[in-house]
Amino acid sequence: MKRIATVLALAAAAAACSRKPVVRPAHTAAAAAEVPGYELRMGKAVFDHYCATCHGASGGGDGFNSFNLDPRPRDLSAADFQKRKSDPELEDAVRRGGAGVGLSPLMPPWGHTLSDRQISQVVLYVRSLAAHGP
C-alpha cells in the first residue's frame, strides 16, 4: 500500500512538471499532428466545394465570383490575416457569416449548412493555406 502511494506521489509530481505544454486547443495543432490527412482532407473538400468559388482555390481571394463582390473576398493566405485571427474567430466568422461578425454580409453564414466538425476542418485547412500561399 505504501509503495503504491509513493508511486502515485511520484507520478503526480511528474504530471505537475510535464503539464504546461499539454494545454492546446483540442482541434487545431493537436488534431493536425495526430492525423496527418483526414481532418485536413475533409477540410479541403469543404473548402473546394463551398469557399473556393469566391476565395479562390488557394485562398487568395481571387475565386471567379470574387470579381462581382464589393468588398472583395478576404485573401485567406495573407500572413498578417493568418496571424491576426485566432481559430475561434475564424470559426465564428464561418459560422455566423460576415454580417454576424460585423463585416460584409456577402460572406454568408454557414452554421446551418456545415456541421461544427466541418467548420473546424475547414478552418484547419485555411490555416494550411498560409504555408502554401504566396
Place this chain on the structure above:
Amino acid sequence: MPLRRLFAATSLVFLAVLAISPAKNALRPYRSLQRRFRKLGAARAKSLKAAREYMARPVAIQQFWLRDFDNRVDRCTTCHLGVSDAAMAGAPEPFGLHPRTPHTPGDFDRFGCTSCHGGQGPATSREDAHGTSREAGPPMTPLADIEAGCGRCHGGESVAEAPTLSRGRTLLARSGCYACHLVRGHEKFRSAAPPLETESLKTGGTWIRQWLADPRGTDANATMPNFQLTKKQIEALAHYIFSLAPSEELARKIQAAGAEPPGDAENGKKIFAESRCISCHTVEGKGNGSAPELSTVASRASRGWLIEFLREPHAIDPGTLMPGFHFTEAESRDVVDYFESEFRDFNAPPDILAPIRVNQTLAEEGARLFRTAGCFSCHGRTVSEAEKFGPPLDGIGEKKAFSLDFGRRTDLPRTLPAWLNAKITSPRSFAPGLKMPSFGFEPEDARAVVTALLAMTAAPVPEAFRASPEALPVPLPAGRVGELFDRYRCLSCHRVGDRGGDISTAPLTFEGSKVRREWVVNYLVLPFSIRPILPERMPIFRMSREEATAIADAMETFWVDPSIPEDPFAGQPAADRDPEEGARLYVALGCRACHIVGTSGGYYGPPLTDTPSRLKPGWLYSWLKGPQRWRADVRCPNYGLTDRDALRLTAYLESLKPQNASAAAAGGAR
C-alpha cells in the same frame, strides 16, 4: 529410494511445466504495454484522483464483443488503450486518442475496430492482430486507404465524407471495370461502348489502327483502355471490325447521306453553337468531356455516318447518351459540312478514312481475338454473369498478400495495396500474356481505385449495418412521355430520383413542385442559359409545343413533393407577405453575392429577376427553409430563416418585375 527421487524430479519438472503457461501469459507484450499506459495516464492526469484511477486499472484483455455484427470480437483496445481517452491526445502510439471521424467517438460499441480498419480482432499480439505475420488472416487496411473501411458498409457511388472512396467508385464505373468483373451490386452493369457494326461505314483503316493502338492518345475523352495490342493483333481486329456490317437499310442511309450535295457550313456553325454540343463533348478540350472530342471529328468519321448519326443517333447506337435533335435534312448536312471545313486533323494522312479491304483469314483471327481479348464484354450485345471475362472482385479487399501472384514484380512490397496499385497501373508487368488493359490512371486516381477495391469484401456486412443511399422511388414516365424522354435522353444529364447522369446541376425529381408549368413549356421549346457560368447548358432540341406540354404535364403529375405547399402564404398573417421587408432581407443576407436581380449581383447562382414567371412560391419558400434538403451538395447556404423571414423573402422574389422581355417570353414566340 530411487523411486522417491524420481518422484521428486518428475514433480519438479511437472511444476515447472505448469508454470510455463502463467509465465508466458505474464510476459506477453500487452501486459507490459498496459503497465506503461498506467504510468503514462498517471503522468498526464490533471488530478491526483484521476492519476489514481489510471494506476488502479487492472491488467487484462479489453474487448468489444459485437454479437449482431458477425459476432465480432475486437481486442484492439487491449493495446490501443487511449482511443477514447481525451487525455491521450497526442500520446505516443499505441496509446493515442482516435481522431474524430463521423463514427468516433461515439460508435465504438456499435462497430468495434476491425469493421473499418480490418485486421484480426481476436488476436492479442501485434503481428497477428495487424495481420503482418504469415499465419495471420487478412491484414489491416493501411491508413492511406482507410476510406475503404467506409465502403464496407456504405454502398452507392458517392459516400459523404469519403471523397477518395467515392472517386474510386466513380472511376470503376466510368472505366467499365464491372463489364469484365462481377461485383456485388453491379451485376446489371452495361458498358456505354458503342456496337461496332457501323464502324466500317464510319471510319477508316488508318484511324481504327491508331485508335486500337492508343485510344486515349487518339481522343483524350476516351474511356476505352489501352489493350497494348501487337501490330498483328491490331491488324486482325481492324479486319474483323471492317468485316461487320449494319442492317442493309442503315447502310443504305449512311451511304446516301454521304453522297448528298454540300451544305452551308456557315449555317452549320451557327447550329453547332446553339445546340450546345459542348455540354457533353469537347472542342480542343473545352467542354464537359463525357462525350468524344470533336475538334478532329471529320478525320475520324465519314460525312455520311456523321449526317446519319445527327439525324437518327439511336438507330446507329441504341445505348448512346446522345439525344435525338430535330435537325432538318439540310441542317444536319450543314453541321457536318461545318465539321468537314474546320474540325479536321490537318496532320492526318489523307487516307485516314479509307476503308480496309477485308482479308477473310485476318478477319477470322480478329473474331477469335474479339472473344479472347475480352472486347465482347463492352462491345457485345449482352453479356451474362457467367460470361464475365475477368475474375469476380468480391473479396479482393481481404486477400492475404501471400496468396497473390507477384510474378515478375519482385520490386514491389509484399502487400495487397501495393499489388493492387501495380495491377491497375501496369497490369501486364506481372507476367507475359495477361489480359487486363491499362487505363492510364493518374497516381491519385489509381490510389482512389485501390481504396475502392479494398472495400470489396467476400461477404456483405449484416443487413442492419448496410448503409446504402436512400433510393427515391420516383416513377419514370411511360407511354408518350417515356418515348420523349428516350428520344431526348433527358437522363443522360439530369437526375431523377436515383437514376440519371450528373452533367446537369438540376435534378428533375421535384420539378413539378418547383417550376411553373407555362415556364417549362416555353423553356423546353426554346431553352436559354439559366446559369451562364456553366459550360454545360440545356441543348436546343427544337421540341414542338405539343411535346413540351406533354412533358410539363407529366412533371406536374408525377414529380412533385407533397411537403411543398401550393400557396405558402395561406393562413399566414398579411404582414408576412410584405415584399418591402423581404427586399431588406435580400440585402441584409447578402444574396446578391451570388444572384443577379435587375442588373447587379454575382453570377454564381441563377439570376432571380424572372423568378415570378419561373418558380412556384411554395418551392421558393421550401428552398429558403433549407436548400440542402432539395439538393444535398448545393452551395446556396441554409440561413436558418424563420418561417416569417422565408415568407417575406418569397414575397419579395415573387414581386420582382422582369426589366425587359425575358427569355421565357421570347420562348413563347416560337
